Amino acid sequence: MARLKLKEHVINRDWCKGCGICVDFCPKQVLELDSKEKVIAARPEDCICCKLCELRCPDLAIEVLTDRDDKND
Amino acid sequence: MTEKIKFVQGNEACVEGALYAGVDFFAGYPITPSTEIAEVLSKRLPEKGGKFIQMEDEIASMCAIIGASLTGHKVMTATSGPGFSLKQEALGYACMAEIPCVIVNVQRGGPSTGNPTHVSQGDINQARWGTHGDHSIIALTASNHQDVFAMTVDAFNLAETYRTPVVLLFDEAVGHMREKLIVPEAGEIARVDRLRTSLGKGVDYHPYLPREDGRLPMSDFGGDHRYNVTGLFHDMWGFPSNNPKVVSGLLHHLNDKIENNVHNITRYKEHFMDDAEYILISYGSSARSAIHIATNRRARGEKMGVLELQSLWPFPEAMIREKCANAKAVLVVEMNMGQVMRHVKAAVDRPENVFLVNRIDGKLITPTDIKSLLRVIQGRGV
Amino acid sequence: MSVKEYIRERYFPHMWCPGCGHGTILNSLLHAVDQLQLDKKDLVMTSGIGCSARISGYVDFHSLHTIHGRALAFATGVKLSKPELKLIVPMGDGDALAIGGNHFIHAARRNIDITAIVMNNRIYGMTGGQFSPLSGAGKKATTAPYSTIDSAFDVVKLATAAGASFVARSTAYHVLETIDILKKAINHKGFSVVEILSQCPTHYGRKNKEGNASQMLKFQKDTTAKIGSKALEKNPLLIPRGIFVDNDVPEYCQAYDEVIERAMKGRKA
Ligand SMILES: Cc1ncc(C[n+]2csc(CCOP(=O)(O)OP(=O)(O)O)c2C)c(N)n1
Ligand code: SF4
Numbered sequence: 001m002a003r004l005k006l007k008e009h010v011i012n013r014d015w016c017k018g019c020g021i022c023v024d025f026c027p028k029q030v031l032e033l034d035s036k037e038k039v040i041a042a043r044p045e046d047c048i049c050c051k052l053c054e055l056r057c058p059d060l061a062i063e064v065l066t067d068r069d070d071k072n073d
Numbered sequence: 074m075t076e077k078i079k080f081v082q083g084n085e086a087c088v089e090g091a092l093y094a095g096v097d098f099f100a101g102y103p104i105t106p107s108t109e110i111a112e113v114l115s116k117r118l119p120e121k122g123g124k125f126i127q128m129e130d131e132i133a134s135m136c137a138i139i140g141a142s143l144t145g146h147k148v149m150t151a152t153s154g155p156g157f158s159l160k161q162e163a164l165g166y167a168c169m170a171e172i173p174c175v176i177v178n179v180q181r182g183g184p185s186t187g188n189p190t191h192v193s194q195g196d197i198n199q200a201r202w203g204t205h206g207d208h209s210i211i212a213l214t215a216s217n218h219q220d221v222f223a224m225t226v227d228a229f230n231l232a233e234t235y236r237t238p239v240v241l242l243f244d245e246a247v248g249h250m251r252e253k254l255i256v257p258e259a260g261e262i263a264r265v266d267r268l269r270t271s272l273g274k275g276v277d278y279h280p281y282l283p284r285e286d287g288r289l290p291m292s293d294f295g296g297d298h299r300y301n302v303t304g305l306f307h308d309m310w311g312f313p314s315n316n317p318k319v320v321s322g323l324l325h326h327l328n329d330k331i332e333n334n335v336h337n338i339t340r341y342k343e344h345f346m347d348d349a350e351y352i353l354i355s356y357g358s359s360a361r362s363a364i365h366i367a368t369n370r371r372a373r374g375e376k377m378g379v380l381e382l383q384s385l386w387p388f389p390e391a392m393i394r395e396k397c398a399n400a401k402a403v404l405v406v407e408m409n410m411g412q413v414m415r416h417v418k419a420a421v422d423r424p425e426n427v428f429l430v431n432r433i434d435g436k437l438i439t440p441t442d443i444k445s446l447l448r449v450i451q452g453r454g455v
Numbered sequence: 456m457s458v459k460e461y462i463r464e465r466y467f468p469h470m471w472c473p474g475c476g477h478g479t480i481l482n483s484l485l486h487a488v489d490q491l492q493l494d495k496k497d498l499v500m501t502s503g504i505g506c507s508a509r510i511s512g513y514v515d516f517h518s519l520h521t522i523h524g525r526a527l528a529f530a531t532g533v534k535l536s537k538p539e540l541k542l543i544v545p546m547g548d549g550d551a552l553a554i555g556g557n558h559f560i561h562a563a564r565r566n567i568d569i570t571a572i573v574m575n576n577r578i579y580g581m582t583g584g585q586f587s588p589l590s591g592a593g594k595k596a597t598t599a600p601y602s603t604i605d606s607a608f609d610v611v612k613l614a615t616a617a618g619a620s621f622v623a624r625s626t627a628y629h630v631l632e633t634i635d636i637l638k639k640a641i642n643h644k645g646f647s648v649v650e651i652l653s654q655c656p657t658h659y660g661r662k663n664k665e666g667n668a669s670q671m672l673k674f675q676k677d678t679t680a681k682i683g684s685k686a687l688e689k690n691p692l693l694i695p696r697g698i699f700v701d702n703d704v705p706e707y708c709q710a711y712d713e714v715i716e717r718a719m720k721g722r723k724a
Contacts, residue, residue: 058478
């Protein structure tokens with residue numbers, strides 16, 4: 001099966017309310033809240049593309065864009 | 074042909090009228106004296122592919138017909154006092170969201186469980202003000218089965234024309250009495266069908282934007298246009314708004330669309346009214362006694378007439394003022410504590426000449442009841 | 456399609472508080488609908504009144520935001536009058552089971568094809584934190600300053616006893632399970648009830664000292680377990696998650712079609 005490879009975390013700063021759910025439950029601590037209490041991807045290189053942040057976000061403010069990584073086929 | 078002449082209860086005449094008007098969805102909960110409407114429709118609706126559902130209560134019935142109206146159906150529910158009380162919140166919703174629907178209230182004595190099997194006309198003001206907040210409403214009534222039929226057809230037509238709930242205020246006597254009904258041929262009475270938007274897919278449709286003629290074309294749920302329906306104040310897309318301009322604009326619209334059309338909505342009948350000096354204003358089964366008296370008095374040469382109201386809301390104030398301009402006395406004949414009488418007093422030029430003939434004991438007003446008051450007014454003693 | 460195709464973006468950001476579980480439930484529902492590739496034209500969402508009920512304004516379905524507690528009654532009218540539509544009815548716990556309790560059990564009894572979602576935050580969010588019939592005893596609320604003495608309904612047992620033919624439970628934390636359950640519930644022909652534990656950090660969390668949204672989600676994780684799991688076997692006090700009922704029972708609108716058939720035959724005879 002093709003593994004997913006991160007393209008980017010698309011964060012809608014207008015919709016993010018800074019609740020911190022994505023930050024607290026990211027299994028790899030990829031996300032952080034910035035000084036404006038909005039989420040940012042601080043360590044995207046650690047992302048395993050589980051997309052739980054996208055799915056748990058109550059504000060529909062995160063989208064994890066991915067590519068298929070065919071090298072791992 | 075013979076099939077068209079029937080000997081039926083008033084409640085069945087209402088069903089015939091509803092079917093003639095095109096009802097295809099009914100939701101209800103049994104309550105005397107309206108139950109026959111549900112019973113007969115449970116048989117008749119599926120025969121023509123329509124739907125009948127007995128809900129868990131009157132609130133649910135009212136809600137269900139609103140839902141069914143939104144899919145493009147002609148809908149009705151029927152009840153009596155206690156059930157009509159329960160329907161009020163959802164009735165207000167239908168006013169606010171502008172959903173065409175017809176609510177029959179076959180009146181019995183109240184308040185509370187009151188007098189279930191006896192006649193009354195005590196819900197006139199409830200039909201107008203039962204739900205909270207400023208709003209307008211249309212309510213029709215009838216004194217005989219042919220008119221029950223006609224007013225029921227009219228109720229559906231007005232509901233579609235003004236995108237509003239319409240209340241049919243019948244009473245136990247008319248509902249349960251049997252008399253002749255001639256069902257007109259199809260097409261004899263005009264039918265107003267749902268005005269649907271002509272806008273195609275992909276064009277921005279505004280469910281709450283009136284056309285130039287004031288009417289608001291609808292779009293069926295399941296159709297090309299997806300929009301929001303809410304009981305909150307809303308903009309032309311149906312989205313909640315508390316913008317003061319939107320709020321007052323909508324409230325004015327809900328009232329104006331009906332109050333500015335009183336002349337189009339008003340329905341009444343005149344019996345011997347041409348030169349009448351004594352005018353009996355009545356409606357529903359009370360009007361039958363009033364007509365009886367006037368017929369007798371006319372035969373004796375007395376100038377007495379009956380103004381029979383068939384629409385109670387919006388109140389036909391201007392019409393009543395005009396018809397009563399030359400009256401020596403106006404007697405309002407009704408089975409309540411003067412609910413219509415008060416509005417008649419407010420309408421006429423000389424309110425001191427307006428009198429009430431009423432009964433509130435569950436018995437029909439008799440010609441003798443009317444005669445007794447006439448003797449006093451006409452100075453002939455008690 | 457993407458989930459964004461199913462929302463009315465111009466009304467975002469939505470009105471829910473930061474960390475409110477209702478937003479996550481909306482998110483899960485959108486993913487379910489997206490994965491099923493449903494046509495928006497066929498989708499009707501009916502809701503009542505409450506924070507939860509505002510969900511209907513955000514989805515790009517035919518949407519009917521009604522009165523408190525009555526969403527299922529409205530939905531019954533929509534569904535029976537046009538059975539080809541798919542009805543989704545999200546409700547708050549008060550909306551569904553206090554004022555709307557009667558409609559809830561009767562819709563279940565009829566087994567009408569509607570997907571009912573109970574967004575259970577155990578409190579009246581919209582009116583500012585009063586207790587609900589799902590709060591349970593010993594909880595703090597603005598109308599229970601000395602703690603509640605009322606016990607709670609078990610939504611799963613109630614729905615099952617009332618005749619719902621699909622009954623499931625998930626939480627705002629268990630999003631993958633929620634999406635999977637919602638897909639099954641929507642596809643199920645009959646009345647489906649999905650209880651989703653939600654969090655109201657603003658009122659319930661604050662009053663009951665359960666911490667912020669994340670801490671409340673962790674609580675959902677720690678106090679629930681999948682049916683059939685070891686964890687549940689070991690600790691039966693945990694709240695079970697999963698699908699409890701999935702029965703094939705005659706659906707109401709289909710049964711009514713048979714009524715029509717009988718009535719039409721009777722007329723011809
Ligand atoms: C007939 C009626 N009674 C009371 C209210 C006030 N009210 C609005 S929402 C609500 C409760 C909301 O709680 P819930 O259904 O649990 O949803 P939540 O807000 O927690 O999502 C109440 C009591 C109302 N709108 N209508
Ligand atoms: S009050 Fe509670 S339920 Fe309502 S939006 Fe805020 S967190 Fe959600």
